Amino acid sequence: MYHLLLVRYGEISLKGRNRKMFEDILLGNIRTALQGILVHDIHKTFGRLYIETDHWQQAAERLQRVFGIVSLSPVLKAELHTEAIKAAAVKVMADASAKTFKVETRRPNKAFPLTSPELSRTLGAHVLQSLPGLSVDVHKPDVILNVEVRQEGAFLYSRTIPGLGGLPVGASGKGFLLLSGGIDSPVAGFLALKRGVAVEGLHFHSYPFTTERSKEKVIELGRILGQYTGRGQFPLWICHFTEIQKAIQGVPFPSLRITIMRRFMLRIAAQLAQSHKAYALITGESLGQVASQTMESIFTINAVTNMPVYRPLIGLDKEEIVEIARRIGTYETSILPYEDCCTVFVPRNPATRPTVDQALEAESYLDVEGLVAEAIAKTEYLDV
Ligand code: ATP
Ligand code: MG
Numbered sequence: 001m002y003h004l005l006l007v008r009y010g011e012i013s014l015k016g017r018n019r020k021m022f023e024d025i026l027l028g029n030i031r032t033a034l035q036g037i038l039v040h041d042i043h044k045t046f047g048r049l050y051i052e053t054d055h056w057q058q059a060a061e062r063l064q065r066v067f068g069i070v071s072l073s074p075v076l077k078a079e080l081h082t083e084a085i086k087a088a089a090v091k092v093m094a095d096a097s098a099k100t101f102k103v104e105t106r107r108p109n110k111a112f113p114l115t116s117p118e119l120s121r122t123l124g125a126h127v128l129q130s131l132p133g134l135s136v137d138v139h140k141p142d143v144i145l146n147v148e149v150r151q152e153g154a155f156l157y158s159r160t161i162p163g164l165g166g167l168p169v170g171a172s173g174k175g176f177l178l179l180s181g182g183i184d185s186p187v188a189g190f191l192a193l194k195r196g197v198a199v200e201g202l203h204f205h206s207y208p209f210t211t212e213r214s215k216e217k218v219i220e221l222g223r224i225l226g227q228y229t230g231r232g233q234f235p236l237w238i239c240h241f242t243e244i245q246k247a248i249q250g251v252p253f254p255s256l257r258i259t260i261m262r263r264f265m266l267r268i269a270a271q272l273a274q275s276h277k278a279y280a281l282i283t284g285e286s287l288g289q290v291a292s293q294t295m296e297s298i299f300t301i302n303a304v305t306n307m308p309v310y311r312p313l314i315g316l317d318k319e320e321i322v323e324i325a326r327r328i329g330t331y332e333t334s335i336l337p338y339e340d341c342c343t344v345f346v347p348r349n350p351a352t353r354p355t356v357d358q359a360l361e362a363e364s365y366l367d368v369e370g371l372v373a374e375a376i377a378k379t380e381y382l383d384v
Pocket of ligand 2: 180181182
């Protein structure tokens, strides 16, 4: 019965000068998300978008994954006379599965003969009469029947489907996500996407110490994140890390191996990000989770770059991270048991307070720049 979908996009309307850019990016992402669904028209009025389609449910399902959208409502459009609006009101309320309701009318079109309160009363009375079992509750109604009287017609809706909020992906520039196969980094990627960052994934793969299946798992995580990028795809870089891992195994300070490995990851990520015009790195670190995530450890790892490193999970507990992972659909893939390169090479007693001087001493046994350059040269790009 609905042929119109109303799209609300809260936060970006606050952005003053940048508003037009945000709206254009959002509109582009919406068009991409709706590819394959027949859409007759998309237009913008009063800071909202209206999508004309005969497949609103399918469209809403896709748009529930588009950042920047606060909520969606299927809308019934009626002609601008009272009888038509009354009939539409009954249809919308019959569809609403509620026991109590109230009517809220707005009337930007002042040429319509009834005032907003008059129309609300008329519609309320007519719905009560037509749908026995419903009653009015002005304080805590199950649903609100919204009526907007506009130039083009009367718009009626009662359902509101929540969106993801955030900013449209692409509105904040590009960032590189260090994507492991674990639970955390995909969630960190999701949260960066949420703030409008065009996220590209970078995975360090240590074949044959880690299997092809662990790479497949990361590709699958990339695909899931691709549902939130606004274009159904996710850019994923795979860096072959085996030579570096082997070189690190030869360094005489086993407790520093994780620190050094992470420093390599960050150096490679920063160089790659810089050469692709990204302005931040993103990791799934959360303070205190493991030996490499103490403050000292993060300090020493971070010392290899002055590129900003965003850690969206820093304030979250594991349960909160898992909750998001479940909601966005990455959890089941993340818990597949394939080892990642860190678990394979993890020393028995990783240092929890490594210093920069210690790391530099250990790295003096390695051709750091050569190893980094070689790894970057062998990095593959996939769009998954
Ligand atoms: P995750 O669940 O994301 O793997 P974790 O709790 O296992 O996180 P670590 O293994 O210490 O934590 O990794 C910390 C962060 O370093 C990860 O969140 C990720 O951003 C990055 N990282 C770790 N291993 C890799 C890898 N193989 N490829 C790319 N990034 C990685
Ligand atoms: Mg991990």
